[in-house]
Amino acid sequence: MSLLNTLLPTHRAAASKDDGEPHPACRPYFEIDETDGGYGVTVYLPGVSKDGLEITDEGGELRITGKRTSNLAGGLTALHRESSDAAYELLLTHDNTVDAGNIQAELKDGVLRLTLAKAESAKPRKIAIS
Numbered sequence: 793m794s795l796l797n798t799l800l801p802t803h804r805a806a807a808s809k810d811d812g813e814p815h816p817a818c819r820p821y822f823e824i825d826e827t828d829g830g831y832g833v834t835v836y837l838p839g840v841s842k843d844g845l846e847i848t849d850e851g852g853e854l855r856i857t858g859k860r861t862s863n864l865a866g867g868l869t870a871l872h873r874e875s876s877d878a879a880y881e882l883l884l885t886h887d888n889t890v891d892a893g894n895i896q897a898e899l900k901d902g903v904l905r906l907t908l909a910k911a912e913s914a915k916p917r918k919i920a921i922s
Contacts, residue, residue, distance in 0.1 A: 817881035820858070824884075828916070831890070833906040837880055842899055847906070849892040856882040856904070889913075 825832040837845070839860035846857045858880040864870060886908075894909040 816878060817857075818876075818878045820856075820880045820882055822882060830910045831906075831908040833884070833904075833908065835882060835904040835906070836902065837899070837904055838902040839875070840880065840899070840902060840904075845899060845904070847895075847897055849890065849895060852885055852888045854884045854886060854890065854895075854906075854908070856880070856884075858904075 820835050820837050822833060822835040825834075833854075835856055837858045839862065840858035841861055844859035844861055846855075848855045860875075860877055860879070862870075862873075862877065889911055891909040891911045896907040898905045
């Protein structure tokens with residue numbers, strides 16, 4: 793089964809604001825590419841640093857959560873912002889078709905690139921005929 797065919801979006805409450813009120817998590821924009829050996833996942837996370845990013849793979853679920861950091865210089869106060877402080881959350885299920893021990897991640901300029909190797913059981917096999 794393809795990772796793309798088992799995508800589950802999330803709409804759960806994320807981390808609380810400073811006033812204690814929860815706000816919904818945003819599902820980030822993402823792209824998935826599949827090759828014979830694995831998957832490439834590109835996730836757009838503007839405003840997220842490595843410290844605010846968490847990636848877990850457990851029980852056939854790949855979860856990506858990111859918390860934005862907004863830093864205004866010199867005590868400035870924003871009068872208007874186009875984006876909120878809502879956290880990002882993306883959940884992808886894969887029916888254990890991903891080798892969890894062989895996941896690579898790179899975050900650069902707010903773009904997360906994951907390389908997910910397919911588990912041996914998910915790779916196509918040639919069957920010999922006797």
